[in-house]
Amino acid sequence: MPEGIGKLPSARMVRLHLEFNLLRSLDGALIGVKGLHWVNLSHNQLEIITPGDLIGLDQLRILDLSYNRLQTMDAAAQVREFPLYNYTL
Numbered sequence: 001m002p003e004g005i006g007k008l009p010s011a012r013m014v015r016l017h018l019e020f021n022l023l024r025s026l027d028g029a030l031i032g033v034k035g036l037h038w039v040n041l042s043h044n045q046l047e048i049i050t051p052g053d054l055i056g057l058d059q060l061r062i063l064d065l066s067y068n069r070l071q072t073m074d075a076a077a078q079v080r081e082f083p084l085y086n087y088t089l
Contacts, residue, residue: 019043019064026053038062045069 015038016030023044030039030053037059046068054060 042066
């Protein structure tokens with residue numbers, strides 16, 4: 001994941017498409033990206049989502065994690081302090 005994605009101007013960014021990028025981890029790269037409603041991380045090689053990976057994504061409503069190598073939803077569930085209306089594993 002490119003470092004500094006959280007420093008991008010995000011006032012109008014509501015969707016972020018990162019599918020098909022061979023990502024293995026997020027390493028907190030989305031921290032600070034405000035205003036996102038939809039994040040597509042499908043078709044990567046993610047094995048784990050850590051509690052710190054989605055900090056600050058308070059407006060996130062759709063998280064697509066399909067077609068990754070995630071083994072459990074436990075780590076992703078710990079990240080969420082607000083309800084997701086739609087998620088795909």
